[in-house]
Amino acid sequence: MNLTPSSGILSVSGLSFRYNGTGQAVLRDLSLEVPAGTITAILGPNGSGKTTLLRLLLGILQPQAGSIRLVGRSLDSYSPRERSRLLGLVPQEEHIPFDFSALEYVLLGRAPYLRPLEIPGEADRQVALEALRAAGLEHLQDRPLPTLSGGERQLVTIARALAQQPRVLLLDEPTAHLDLGNRGRVLDILRRLAAQGITLLLTSHDPGLAAAIAHQAVLLRAGQVVEAGPVEGVLTAERLSATYGVPVQVFQVEGRRVIITN
Amino acid sequence: MTAADSSLQAIRPPPPASLAAGRAVAGRRTLFLLGLALLLVLLLSLLAGRYPAPFWLSPTRLWQDPMARQLVLNLRLPRVLTACLLGMALAGCGTVLQMIFRNPLVEPGFLGVSQGAAFGAAFSILYLGGAPLLVEGSATFFACVGLALSYLLARRARYGGWILRLVLAGIAVSALFSAGVGMLKYLADPLTQLPGIVFWMLGGLWGVTWSDLLYLLPAVLAGLTVMMLMRWRLNLLSLNDETAFSLGAAPGRERALLLVAAVAATAAVVSVAGIVGWIGLLIPHLARRLTGAGAEKALPASLLLGGLFALVCDDLARTLLAGEIPLGILASLFGAALFLVMMLSKNIRVQR
Amino acid sequence: MKYLQLGALMAVVLLAGACGDTPTLSISPPATPASPAGGLEVVDALGRTVQFAMLPQRIVVAGKSSLTIVDTLYLFPEARERLVALPGSNQPIGEFVALLDPAFGQKRILQGEAGPEQIAPLQPDLVILRSFMADRLGRSLEELNIPVVYVDLETPEQYFRDLAVLGRLLGNEARAEAIRSFYRSRLDAVRQALQGLEESQKPRTLVIQFSDQGGEVAFQVPPASWLQTSEVEMAGGRPVWKEVAPGSGWTVVSLEQIAAWDPEVVIVIAYKGDSAAIVDRLQADPQWQGLKAVQNGQIYGFPGDILSWDQPDPRWILGTLWLAGKLHPERFPPLKVEGEVVEFFGRMYGLDRPAIEAGIVPALRGDVK
Numbered sequence: 002m003n004l005t006p007s008s009g010i011l012s013v014s015g016l017s018f019r020y021n022g023t024g025q026a027v028l029r030d031l032s033l034e035v036p037a038g039t040i041t042a043i044l045g046p047n048g049s050g051k052t053t054l055l056r057l058l059l060g061i062l063q064p065q066a067g068s069i070r071l072v073g074r075s076l077d078s079y080s081p082r083e084r085s086r087l088l089g090l091v092p093q094e095e096h097i098p099f100d101f102s103a104l105e106y107v108l109l110g111r112a113p114y115l116r117p118l119e120i121p122g123e124a125d126r127q128v129a130l131e132a133l134r135a136a137g138l139e140h141l142q143d144r145p146l147p148t149l150s151g152g153e154r155q156l157v158t159i160a161r162a163l164a165q166q167p168r169v170l171l172l173d174e175p176t177a178h179l180d181l182g183n184r185g186r187v188l189d190i191l192r193r194l195a196a197q198g199i200t201l202l203l204t205s206h207d208p209g210l211a212a213a214i215a216h217q218a219v220l221l222r223a224g225q226v227v228e229a230g231p232v233e234g235v236l237t238a239e240r241l242s243a244t245y246g247v248p249v250q251v252f253q254v255e256g257r258r259v260i261i262t263n
Numbered sequence: 264m265t266a267a268d269s270s271l272q273a274i275r276p277p278p279p280a281s282l283a284a285g286r287a288v289a290g291r292r293t294l295f296l297l298g299l300a301l302l303l304v305l306l307l308s309l310l311a312g313r314y315p316a317p318f319w320l321s322p323t324r325l326w327q328d329p330m331a332r333q334l335v336l337n338l339r340l341p342r343v344l345t346a347c348l349l350g351m352a353l354a355g356c357g358t359v360l361q362m363i364f365r366n367p368l369v370e371p372g373f374l375g376v377s378q379g380a381a382f383g384a385a386f387s388i389l390y391l392g393g394a395p396l397l398v399e400g401s402a403t404f405f406a407c408v409g410l411a412l413s414y415l416l417a418r419r420a421r422y423g424g425w426i427l428r429l430v431l432a433g434i435a436v437s438a439l440f441s442a443g444v445g446m447l448k449y450l451a452d453p454l455t456q457l458p459g460i461v462f463w464m465l466g467g468l469w470g471v472t473w474s475d476l477l478y479l480l481p482a483v484l485a486g487l488t489v490m491m492l493m494r495w496r497l498n499l500l501s502l503n504d505e506t507a508f509s510l511g512a513a514p515g516r517e518r519a520l521l522l523v524a525a526v527a528a529t530a531a532v533v534s535v536a537g538i539v540g541w542i543g544l545l546i547p548h549l550a551r552r553l554t555g556a557g558a559e560k561a562l563p564a565s566l567l568l569g570g571l572f573a574l575v576c577d578d579l580a581r582t583l584l585a586g587e588i589p590l591g592i593l594a595s596l597f598g599a600a601l602f603l604v605m606m607l608s609k610n611i612r613v614q615r
Numbered sequence: 616m617k618y619l620q621l622g623a624l625m626a627v628v629l630l631a632g633a634c635g636d637t638p639t640l641s642i643s644p645p646a647t648p649a650s651p652a653g654g655l656e657v658v659d660a661l662g663r664t665v666q667f668a669m670l671p672q673r674i675v676v677a678g679k680s681s682l683t684i685v686d687t688l689y690l691f692p693e694a695r696e697r698l699v700a701l702p703g704s705n706q707p708i709g710e711f712v713a714l715l716d717p718a719f720g721q722k723r724i725l726q727g728e729a730g731p732e733q734i735a736p737l738q739p740d741l742v743i744l745r746s747f748m749a750d751r752l753g754r755s756l757e758e759l760n761i762p763v764v765y766v767d768l769e770t771p772e773q774y775f776r777d778l779a780v781l782g783r784l785l786g787n788e789a790r791a792e793a794i795r796s797f798y799r800s801r802l803d804a805v806r807q808a809l810q811g812l813e814e815s816q817k818p819r820t821l822v823i824q825f826s827d828q829g830g831e832v833a834f835q836v837p838p839a840s841w842l843q844t845s846e847v848e849m850a851g852g853r854p855v856w857k858e859v860a861p862g863s864g865w866t867v868v869s870l871e872q873i874a875a876w877d878p879e880v881v882i883v884i885a886y887k888g889d890s891a892a893i894v895d896r897l898q899a900d901p902q903w904q905g906l907k908a909v910q911n912g913q914i915y916g917f918p919g920d921i922l923s924w925d926q927p928d929p930r931w932i933l934g935t936l937w938l939a940g941k942l943h944p945e946r947f948p949p950l951k952v953e954g955e956v957v958e959f960f961g962r963m964y965g966l967d968r969p970a971i972e973a974g975i976v977p978a979l980r981g982d983v984k
Contacts, residue, residue, distance in 0.1 A: 061508045085511030092505055098365050098426075099501070099556040112499055112510040120495045120559050145556075165510065314732035330735055330759065337758040338731055452863050458750065469730060470751050472758050586727025 009034040010200050011058065011169060016067035018050075018057060027053045028224040031067070035217070037168075040191065040201045042211030042232075045221035046245050051204040054221070055171050058202065059090055072168070085113035089162035091172040095154075100145035103157050107132055110164030132163035136190055152183025159190060170194070172203040176210060188214050208249075212236055212258035220244045236260065290560040293553055297567035301347070304574050308343045309335050311578050318582055341476045342468050346577035346590075347570040348476075348483050349468070349532045350542055354569025355490045356525040357543030358550070358562050362501040363518050364414075366426045370543030371406075371529045374429070375436035377538045379409025381463045382440045384534035385447045388456055395478040402530040403482070405440070410526055412436045458537075465589035466537035468577055479531040486528025490562060493521055497558040539591045541598025542569055548605060572597070657780050660746045660767040667762065670786045671741035675700045677729055678748035682708050683768050683927040687778070688743075689715050690794055690929055690963050693785040700725055700737050706886060711921040714974040715964055731755040741784065768927050770845055771802065797962060798932050801955075802849070805939045808947040809851040818942055820852035821878035821908075822917075822925070824865055825885050825893045834873065835865035842927045843884075850938035851946075852880065870902060880942060881908040883916050884925050889980040890916025915941055918950075918981030921974075933959055937983060950983060952976065 013033040019026045027050045035041050043051050056062045058069060060076050069076040071087060079087070089110070097106070110132065111125040121129075133139045136156045141149065149157060155175065162170055175191070176184040192214055195201055205211060211218045211232060218235040220227040222244050228235045236258055241249040245262075252259045310320045314334055325331050357370040371377045383405030387398045416432035417425070444463050461467075490497075499507055500518050507514040529543075550564035576593040655667040674697045676684045685701050685708060688694040695716045700723035701708075713719045725733060730752070734742060739761055744753050746765040753763045764784065767773040775795050782791025822843050823834045836856040837843040847854045855876045856868070873881075885893050894916040897903045908914050917925045917934065924934035933956065940949035950956070960966045960975055 056505070059505065059509055061505055081508075081511040081513065085509060088509070090505060090509035092503060095503060095506060096365070097501065098367055099362070099551065101498070101556050105498070105555070105557045109499055109502065109510065112512065115495075118492045118496070162509075171509075312732045313730070315736040330738070333759050334732065334735055338755055448863075449866075470755050472754055581730070581732075584727060585725075585729065585733060587730060 010037040010072055011035040011202065012070045013058070014068055014070075016054075016057060016064050016069065018053060018062065018064045026224060028057070028064075031221075031224070031226055033219060033226070033229060035169075035200060035202060037200050038195060038198050039216040040195045040203070040214050041217040041219065042208075042215035043202065043204045043219045043221060044206070044208050044211055044244070045227075047206060049221040050224040051206075051221060052173060055090075055173055055202075055204055058171060059088065060084060082113050085165060085167075087168050089165045089167035089170050091155075091158050091162045091170060091175060093173040093177060095158055097146055100147060102143050102145055103133065103138060103149065103160075104129055104142040106146055106157060107161045107164050110161040113165055128166065129160075129164050132160040133157075135163055135193075136160040137186070150183075152179050152186060155179060155183065155187060156190065159187070163194075167199065169200045169202065172201065174205055175203055176205070176207070208236060208241060208260045212260055232258075290554050294560065294563050294567065297564060297571070301567050301571050301574070304571055305343060305347060308346075308574055308578050309339050311582050312339060313582060313585070317585075337473065341473045342471045342577070342581075343574065345471045345476050345479070345532075345535065346468055346573045348479070349536050349539065350546075350569035350571065350573025351487060351566045352483050352525075352528040352532045352569075353539065353542040353573070354546035354550070354565040355487060355562065356529045357569075358547040358558065358565045359490060359497065359521050359525040360543070361547050362497050362558055363522060364429055365501055366429050367548065368426060368430050368544070369433060370540070371526075372538060372540040372543060373437060374413045374433035375409025375440055376406045376526055376529055377533050377540070378437045378440035378444070380406040380530035380533035381538050382443045382447070383530070385444050385457055385463065389447055389451055393456070395474075398534050399478065399482055399531050402534040403527045406526045406530040406533070407523065409436050409440055410522065461589055462537045464538055465591035466539035466594070467580070467587060467589045467591075468536050469581070469587045471535065475535050479535050482531035483528045486524040486526075486531075487566065489524035490521065490528075491566075493517070494562040495557075495559040497521065497562065501558075536590065539573070539594050541594050541602070542572060545598045545602045545605075546572060549601070552605070655783065657764060657783050659764045659780060660773065660777060661749060661765045663765070665762055665764055667740070667784075671739075671762070671784060672697055673699045673737065673739045674741045674743065674784075675725075675734055675737055675739040676743050677702055677725060677734055678744040678752050679728075680745050680927075681743075682706060682922070683929075684743050684745065684766060685712065686922070686928045686930075687766075687768060687781060688785075690778075691781065691785045691787055691790050692965065693787055697785065699723060699739060700734070702729060703727075706923075707921055710978075714966065714970060731759055731761075735759055735761070743781075769840070769842055771798070771849070774798070774927075774931075794963065801932055801936060805849060805851075805935065805947065808939065809943060812851050812943075812946075814853070817851050817853045818879040818913075819855050819876070820847050820880045820882065820942065821855050821873065821876060822847060822882045822884065823868070823873070825883050825890070826887070833867050834870070835867050837865060838863060842931055843925050846925065846931060846935045846938055847882075849935050850942050852938070852942045874906065877907050879908055879911075879913060881906070881914040882938070882941075883914065884923060885916065885981075886923055890918070890923075891981050892916075894982070916981040918979065918983035920956075920976075920978045920980075923981075929963060930959075941982070952979065952983065956983075 012035065013031060016028055016031040017026060018028040031054070043054060045051055053062065057064055071079065071084070076084070104126075107129040108121050108125060111121050111128060114125070115121060130139065130142065133142055136159050138153060138156055138160060141153060141157075146154065146157065159175075176187055179187060188210075191201055191203075203210075215232050217230065218232045219229040220235060220240060227244050228240050236251060238249050238251045241251070241260065247262050250261050252261070310322065311318065312320060312334070314320060314331065315324070320331060320335070325335065353371060356376065360369045360371065360374060361367055380402040383402040384398050386405070387393060387401035391397050391401060413429065413433040413436045416436065417429040420428045420432060422428065422431070441464065445460060448457050448460050448463070496512070496517060499510060499512050500514060500521065504514050546569045547561065547565050550561045550568050554560035554564045573594070576597065577590055580588045580590050580593050655670060656664060658664050674688070676688065676698065677700075681702055682704055685698070688698060689712060695718065702725040709719065723737060734756065742756055742761055742763045744763060744765055746767050749765060753765065756763050764780065766777040766780065768777050775798070778791045778795055779788065782788040821836075823836055826833050826835065839857045844854050844857060855878050883890050883893050883897065894914055898909055898914060903909050917923060918937055919925075919930070922928055922930060924930040924937065933950065936955055937950040939947040956975070957968065957971055960971050961968070966975070
């Protein structure tokens with residue numbers, strides 16, 4: 002690793018995890034440093050433990066061994082409210098059967114700042130509107146969620162996480178179901194957020210995504226880190242082939258890294 | 264303040280608050296009007312009945328006739344208040360169930376809650392002595408069991424999507440408890456301690472007195488208060504577990520608290536009034552149409568609408584004919600009819 | 616003290632005399648003296664003590680299964696003036712009471728399942744209900760400060776107890792005592808005739824109600840706690856359905872179950888129509904001909920006049936006497952219309968011979984003609 006330990010906003014050391022009952026270790030002795038203000042992509046084939054890692058970083062799962070530190074403190078030491086003011090989650094799919102408007106949904110992101118029985122006030126509404134604006138969706142604030150397109154819904158979910166005013170955002174497969182146009186819009190927004198100083202940690206099964214926006218990449222295979230570091234060093238043909246188990250070729254086109262398989 | 268925070272507090276002037284605030288005001292106004300309507304109907308209901316002649320008791324008669332006064336104060340007033348609380352509890356429980364289970368087709372009568380409560384009440388009257396608090400406690404216990412069974416069965420079932428599985432499991436558990444009540448009534452009740460099957464299965468508020476109301480007040484008020492206090496939180500709890508967790512909630516515990524509150528309120532009214540269906544299903548939908556899906560408005564609207572609906576149904580039940588019509592019959596008649604109308608009219612969308 | 620009691624007795628007698636026709640007064644004093652203030656206190660079937668400042672003058676009978684209350688009330692002549700309203704019924708009780716009370720047409724008939732709001736305008740100072748109506752109707756009436764007295768009238772013991780209560784309420788306890796001794800003497804006669812009867816000598820008896828409402832034919836047995844079961848036992852029979860009759864009302868049984876019981880005697884009750892005609896039908900039915908009782912001709916229709924004699928109605932004594940004669944003809948004489956029936960309606964209801972022959976005899980049905 003190129004950075005000194007414990008200097009990242011999120012640092013993981015020796016993380017091991019297995020689900021109760023399956024017996025098989027999903028993550029083995031995993032260590033990771035995430036510098037502040039960067040975009041880190043966690044890549045690997047399906048079942049390599051990407052989503053589990055995200056859940057552990059969120060704190061909803063407890064590891065059997067190892068530690069996770071967020072802004073210098075152990076993750077466990079945060080109260081749920083403190084943690085949720087720092088750490089936000091954009092899940093892969095959010096399914097809501099009721100017609101919340103986009104604004105009502107984004108308002109839910111203000112929960113960490115409200116007392117247990119408090120209802121969002123005007124100030125919270127402003128923050129939510131700002132978050133919608135940052136995601137480019139201000140004009141959709143009153144539209145019911147089910148009427149939004151796939152891309153808009155993903156952006157609205159990002160806006161909801163932004164309303165938490167977090168310093169770190171965890172994103173699970175942020176562009177998995179999106180068409181090319183929406184993918185581009187989401188990537189733009191992610192870049193902007195990183196430029197504003199928010200640390201992004203995203204999982205993807207698509208190395209092309211990492212090539213497009215990530216600063217750091219982490220390759221996972223069978224719960225272990227194959228390689229981690231700046232994108233240039235990690236996204237090489239031989240590393241990717243080793244991780245995914247298929248021949249991979251990497252080209253440079255107009256300064257952009259392009260990754261293709263046969 | 265980090266760079267992230269300052270970026271989110273825009274440098275340009277904030278947009279006019281009127282849009283967001285305007286909607287908030289509209290919602291508040293709806294609630295206010297609903298509350299007013301409820302109060303009005305409550306007062307008018309005191310004058311409806313069959314004394315001294317069918318339908319209307321004139322206020323002047325109230326002045327002159329001591330029997331009329333006694334009737335209104337000792338019989339109509341507690342009954343009318345109980346009907347209102349019944350509607351509120353059922354509608355509130357329906358809203359909570361629909362949001363927590365993310366299923367617009369559930370209500371206390373579909374998930375074994377009402378039937379479990381009826382079974383618990385009947386069981387306690389027959390075998391545990393029948394003291395009112397014990398009856399309520401037993402009803403609450405079995406109502407929770409009914410809900411838990413429906414949920415666990417739905418988790419394990421392998422047929423269809425989540426919404427379908429939950430409804431099917433709920434129907435099965437409800438039927439089990441209904442059959443239980445039937446068996447208790449027909450096989451185990453030689454001394455006629457239990458009210459009739461018609462009362463349990465179709466509900467009725469005849470014979471409600473002040474003491475009945477006072478016994479169910481604590482559970483119902485506590486349940487309604489918890490639901491109202493957590494009304495915004497309910498939105499949060501309708502999200503995925505992970506998302507809710509990421510927002511700082513403890514989804515399991517908070518949902519359990521809300522569910523117990525809702526079920527306790529429902530069980531208390533069922534033990535006094537039998538099973539009244541359709542209110543818990545229809546009213547939350549109606550409320551959401553009026554105020555939007557956000558529970559911070561939809562829940563209070565549900566409560567007010569539910570109270571109104573139950574009140575009107577009960578007024579008709581005791582005034583229309585010489586004999587009492589079971590409340591559930593009228594609630595089903597109007598409730599199911601309205602629900603059909605709503606299902607078929609996709610065009611009605613209220614501007615929020 | 617003795618003079619006070621005597622004075623109270625005279626007050627009661629005077630009150631009774633002033634209020635109604637001359638009842639058949641016996642000389643025995645009332646069981647409990649009225650309270651010195653001239654007021655009245657009774658303990659009803661539910662053990663409640665109800666107090667009255669004066670004798671109730673406007674009595675309303677309400678609730679389910681109230682037929683027996685009305686008929687029992689009319690055993691007392693005072694009932695004519697005091698009874699103000701009664702519920703409608705699916706049995707022709709009106710027909711009977713009209714015989715007893717020319718002013719019956721002016722009584723108010725309560726519609727449907729009358730609630731407190733229908734009863735209150737009648738300004739009753741007493742409402743009489745069967746005890747199981749307590750939760751459903753009684754409590755609400757009590758909330759309106761309308762005095763409620765509950766009666767059971769289901770077993771003979773309850774009958775005598777409730778008769779005494781009604782006697783007090785109507786101010787004619789002597790009449791209650793007279794009625795009681797009438798019933799007692801007949802029950803004693805049955806008991807004496809059946810003395811020494813072994814269990815094996817008691818025939819296995821089945822009592823079923825036949826109904827064909829809406830085209831559905833159904834045979835139903837009464838619960839073990841009901842009067843029909845007691846009647847069979849008093850008449851020296853063994854009720855076969857006693858262990859299996861669950862619940863609190865008539866329970867449908869299949870022919871298969873009846874065949875499994877294969878009783879020695881079958882008694883058929885029909886509230887609508889003539890039970891004797893039903894018996895003829897069943898005897899002609901090939902499925903029923905397999906039953907021992909039908910083969911031996913031991914299937915009978917429960918008799919009745921305007922009202923059937925099986926139910927908790929003062930007529931139950933006639934039903935019991937008839938049953939004893941049927942089950943044990945060698946020990947007890949069969950019921951004769953001329954004898955018992957005429958005497959019953961004469962002494963209990965004050966009907967004279969012509970009235971009985973005009974109103975009761977033509978209506979006789981079942982196995983008694």
